[in-house]
Amino acid sequence: MAEAKQAPDAYDALLDHYETVSGLGDAAGVLSWDQEVMMPEGGNPARSKQKSAVSTVRHDLLTDEQVADWLDELDDADLTDEQESVVREIRRAHERAARVPSDLVAEISEKTSEAHPKWKEAREEDDFSIFAPVLEDLIELKKEYAEHIDPDADAYEVLFADYEPYLDLDTAERVLERLRDELVPLIEDIRDSDVELADPFDGEFDVDTQEDLARDVLDTLGYDWEHGRVDTAPHPFSSGTQFDARVTTRFDPEKPVDAFMSTIHEFGHARYTLGLPREQYGNPLGESRDLTVHESQSRLWENHVGRSRAFWETFLPEVKERFPQVEDATPEEAFEAANEIFEDNLIRVEADELTYHMHIVVRFEIERELIEGDLDVEDVPEAWNDKYEEYLGIRPENDAEGCLQDIHWSHGSFGYFPTYSLGSVLAAQIHAALEDDVGPVDERVREGDFDVVGDWLESNVHQHGARYTTPELVREATGEDFTADYFLDYVHEKYGELYDL
Amino acid sequence: MAEAKQAPDAYDALLDHYETVSGLGDAAGVLSWDQEVMMPEGGNPARSKQKSAVSTVRHDLLTDEQVADWLDELDDADLTDEQESVVREIRRAHERAARVPSDLVAEISEKTSEAHPKWKEAREEDDFSIFAPVLEDLIELKKEYAEHIDPDADAYEVLFADYEPYLDLDTAERVLERLRDELVPLIEDIRDSDVELADPFDGEFDVDTQEDLARDVLDTLGYDWEHGRVDTAPHPFSSGTQFDARVTTRFDPEKPVDAFMSTIHEFGHARYTLGLPREQYGNPLGESRDLTVHESQSRLWENHVGRSRAFWETFLPEVKERFPQVEDATPEEAFEAANEIFEDNLIRVEADELTYHMHIVVRFEIERELIEGDLDVEDVPEAWNDKYEEYLGIRPENDAEGCLQDIHWSHGSFGYFPTYSLGSVLAAQIHAALEDDVGPVDERVREGDFDVVGDWLESNVHQHGARYTTPELVREATGEDFTADYFLDYVHEKYGELYDL
Known part of the structure; x- marks a missing residue:
């Protein structure tokens, strides 16, 4: 010290x-x-x-x-x-x-205010040409912005650093290429497999009861209600400080598992925020490390806890209390339902934990080419659809379900998407370090002990605030450099077993 | 123009x-x-x-x-x-x-942060001596503050102008003295009267249903949900802008009429805010005139609309739909219940529209003497209790129900209280001008037409923002100078009839 x-x-x-x-x-x-x-x-x-x-x-x-x-x-x-x-x-x-000159900041702000309704209209009308001109302007403005920040660097690299300042773009690129190279064949194998996973959550699930169940999940995971609250929002998010970290979630009567998972995901973000040192509020030691690390926390809880067999052994009885209609479901069936790979899904926010990364790779490759001037805006829809066909074996039939589905570009956020995948990858690495330290987490979760996860993450990640850079924090928490090895091992093992590969 | x-x-x-x-x-x-x-x-x-x-x-x-x-x-x-x-x-x-020097601003801010928990503790322990030292400090700091703003003026006058900048303190004093002189005998007459007003709202009223009914009242009065919302809060208030003016209210299972009235009161504040010109948002022409005028709007809706016979003729059927337990109540009985004078009430926020002003007079006289140095802090409890006995014929048995009941002084707000009474007085004057212009409001209310009130207030008060000073605005809206005549006529007539005086 x-x-x-x-x-x-x-x-x-x-x-x-x-x-x-x-x-x-x-x-x-x-x-x-x-x-x-x-x-x-x-x-x-x-x-x-x-x-x-x-x-x-x-x-x-x-x-x-x-x-x-x-x-x-x-x-x-x-x-x-x-x-x-x-x-x-x-x-x-x-x-x-x-x-960055104030004029340019103002110009970007005005342009994104203009872009957002155009994007909404384009999506509603399924007409990319409504959004294209303003997207083109935004790309030019963000290139200018990047030029001011660092005239010697690649513009996309500068933009990426707005969301992830310390993992360099080469690392991001290497990881995303590896995900593409290893997950595309895995997804193909799953598509070819004859295994059909169980889904006991078929039918309609009352939304108010789902909301009660979301509170149950948060209780079970140990959410601190003295410093938080849960509400519904059309696009779930979490926000706040170590004194007041709130989550939002949403409910679809036909997709109760999505709501659990989304709630657990946002809990993971809020748990990180709540674990930041209170006495450092107002300076960087009390702030979270950027988007990769934040996403690693939400994904760790969502994927490594919420999608585990042990979680469903513990939590399914609570689901049955709220929803007697699933009385006959077994924990194994619930576990399968939470891990189904959706082969025909075109929508990123509805994707499973495997195909999700292909959605990200598509966006990463396209936005990078756009910023580097290697792709014209008018060619985005075709490039998008071609890549979906190549990586996921499906082709969007329209742009509303294709390149117009995400809000990010209308905010001028280029370079944000990769952090979603980097966070998932880091989650697996941190989860492995956690188990190295405390033994198999599943055994504890089966006993209803989730504090073992929360407390370890608080001591090894949250309490550091922004004291370390991302690579330093990864080494501090896991003893190793950032790597995709753990994530790939994890998905190969889990989905190999689930789909008899 | x-x-x-x-x-x-x-x-x-x-x-x-x-x-x-x-x-x-x-x-x-x-x-x-x-x-x-x-x-x-x-x-x-x-x-x-x-x-x-x-x-x-x-x-x-x-x-x-x-x-x-x-x-x-x-x-x-x-x-x-x-x-x-x-x-x-x-x-x-x-x-x-x-x-005002920044240091003094910071010192006052720190002292009020310290005062608030002391006041709470004092009230809980019923021990004024816990609050007295910090109150003394606050008085000294606020005198210093007033000295900086205008060394030639009376300190209390300067503080009063923080809440009501344009009606001078002499006017306030004259009005409050007149209220005291005329209302004290009126309240005595009511106490001596044999009349017992009806109260069909006896018993328990489910709080969730009361909340639905609060929404009904707001619907009936024409609240603009596109630009507002209602929530519960321990101390009802309203806040916001002409684009988003929210109300809060609270519910007591045994006092449903209080909740209606509080909701209507806060509606009046929000209706004023919503009537400010939208195109002037961000400058004084889009801001409300200060506390007197704001309170005139809430009191006009609460007292002159909500406590009228016509209102209960229109609204009682809605109450019965929510609460079949009052099925047999007549509009006249509901009207009486909404206008009962509580002879033994010691608490300002639970007072009726008549005794309310005596609560204000007590506070006005005491805080003025405190600031002018004519009363020591330690003597506040006795002065308070003596005045309650003199003006209301009742004596608090402890300070929690006496001089510790209000939060204002712990905020350092000296000079705020008089605006409550000034607002009620102005409400009667504006209501008279409204009727002069559009005819008897009761007839319209009986037909369920509340827009006649909202629209007139919007054109004659709200739309002016802070363009006029308070006296100018009063003249603009009513054609006369500020006067208590209308208020006193109104209460003499109404309560004379109700209590057979």
């Missing part, structure tokens, strides 16, 4: 200033949560202005010249390791924000 | 800047609403920092020297009447904020 040293005045001033920046960021998070979950529809015009006011002043504070001065002063200062980490994170946030 | 003129550059710059100030203020409003209505209890530490970040940057922007420069430039500028109003309001907000 680093020795306590007297922090330089510039450090204290910087931290004090950053606490306001951070408070504004979290305030914006509350405004967004409210907008998605509570706000009446007519509130939008005022809410946009409120959010814009908060983000403008946050940006002004973050890019203030005083911040640059403090950072300069701290260049050669004698700091503890923790202080060095704090300065590294603030410096990175400051420099990236300061390099 | 003023001719369109080219606005000076300083005006446009000021307006642009103020839009951010205003957006931050409304963002803080969302944070508070969420804290009261949705936030899990453990979220408080983070929420305090988020609110403090937003209010600090808002204060910094409002007191910015640039604002002073723009205001100076606009001193002799050729402005339209509307522009003059905008500048008047921004100048006032800027000057008051700029005159």
Whole structure:
């Protein structure tokens, strides 16, 4: 442990200033949560202005010249390791924000406001040409944005770093290529297999009862209601701070398993947020590491806990109490239902844990080519459909179910998608390290002990906040460099057994 | 109407800047609403920092020297009447904020954070001495605050102007004295009367059904759900903007009439907010006039609509549909129940529309003496109890039901209470002007037409935003200066008839 040293005045001033920046960021998070979950529809015009006011002043504070001065002063200062980490994170946030001219920030913000309704309309009308012009503009603006941040780097690499700052793009690319190369044949084998998995969750499941069951799942996993709440939202998400981390979920009467899994997934995000050190609230040591690590936490709970046999042995009786209609189901059948591979599914957010990554690979390859200028916007639908055919053996019949299904590009988010797959891959690696440390998790889960997972993750991942970079955190938590080995072993073993391969 | 003129550059710059100030203020409003209505209890530490970040940057922007420069430039500028109003309001907000040193603002904020739990504890323990020291500190700090804003004025006058900037304290005092002088004998007469009003709402009323009924009331009054929502909160309030004005209410199984009235009251506030001009959102022309006018709107709906015979003729059938247990009640009986004078009630928020003002007079007289140094903090309980005995003929047996019942002083809010009574008085004056214009409102209400009230208030009060000062707005809406005549006529007539006086 680093020795306590007297922090330089510039450090204290910087931290004090950053606490306001951070408070504004979290305030914006509350405004967004409210907008998605509570706000009446007519509130939008005022809410946009409120959010814009908060983000403008946050940006002004973050890019203030005083911040640059403090950072300069701290260049050669004698700091503890923790202080060095704090300065590294603030410096990175400051420099990236300061390099982009305000006019361009405003222009991108306006363009995404314009893009969102165009995308919605295009999807409703199933007409990509409605969205194409504004998508083209957004690509140009984001390339310009990347150019300002780092004129020497590949534009896509710079954009990717907005979502995952410390795992370089080469790593991401290598992992995604490996997933493609190994999962495409596995999915083909599953398609060729004669095995039919059980599905005891056939029929209609009352939505209010599903909501009660979602609370049961959260209770079972150990969600801290003193610092959280659950609501429904059209697109489930979680948000908040270590004092107040909320989850949302959604229900479809015909897909109760989806709702469990989505709830467990969001629990994983919230559990990470709640595990951040409370006493560091307002500085990077109290902030989560970026999207890859966040997704690793949600996927670990969703896939390695929620999709396990042990989970269903423990939890199925609770399902039966709420839904006597599945009285005869066995834990093995429920386990199978939670792990079915959907061979004909075209929609990313409805995908199973295997084909999911092919959805990501398609998007990664296309957005990268778009940003690098190797693909024209007008050619996106065909490229999309060709890749679905190549990797998944299915071809969308229209763009609404094809390249118009996701909201991300209309937000100008290019480089976000890969973190979904990187997170799943990391989840398997962290799960292996957890078992290395505490023994087989299934045995504990069978006894209803989920704290073994939550507590270990809190000590080994959450408590570090953003102290370590992503590669450092992976090494700290698992003792190894980031690798897809564990994920691939896990899926080969699990699906090999399930589908008799 | 003023001719369109080219606005000076300083005006446009000021307006642009103020839009951010205003957006931050409304963002803080969302944070508070969420804290009261949705936030899990453990979220408080983070929420305090988020609110403090937003209010600090808002204060910094409002007191910015640039604002002073723009205001100076606009001193002799050729402005339209509307522009003059905008500048008047921004100048006032800027000057008051700029005159108070930041250190003092922070000190008051810290002291109120300390005062709130002390007040709660004192109330729970029924021990005023727990609260007394911090109350004393707060009084000193607020006197200092007033001294900075206007060293030549009476401190209480300056504090009062935080809540009601344009009706001078003399007017307030004159009105409150008149209420005291005329209502004390009226309440005595009622106490001496043999009349017993009917109460068909005896028994227990299911709280969930009461909540459905609250929605019915809001539907009946014409609440715009596209721009609002209703939730429960321990202390009912309303907040928001013309795009999203929310109400809260609360339910007691034994007091269904209280819940109706509280819901109608909060509807009145929200209806005002929703009637502000949307195209002026973000500047004073789109903001409400202060607390007196706001309270006049809630009281007009609550007292002049909700407590009328006509309302119960229209609405009682809806109550019976939800609560068959009151099937035999007549509209006259319901009207009586809504207008009962509670002779033994010690609690302000549970008071009827008559004794309510005596609760206010007690607080006004005491807080004024406290600020002026004519009363020591330690003597507050006795002064309080003596005044209750004098004005209401009842004496609190303990301080929890006496001088510790209200939260306001723990917030450092001295000068707030009088606006409650001023608002009720103004409600009667505005209601008289409305009837002068459209004829007897009861006849329309009996036909279920509540828009006649909402539309008239929107045109004659809401649409003006903060364009006029309070006295100007009163003249604009009623053709007369602010007066208590209408209120006193109204209560003498109504309660004279009800209690056979």
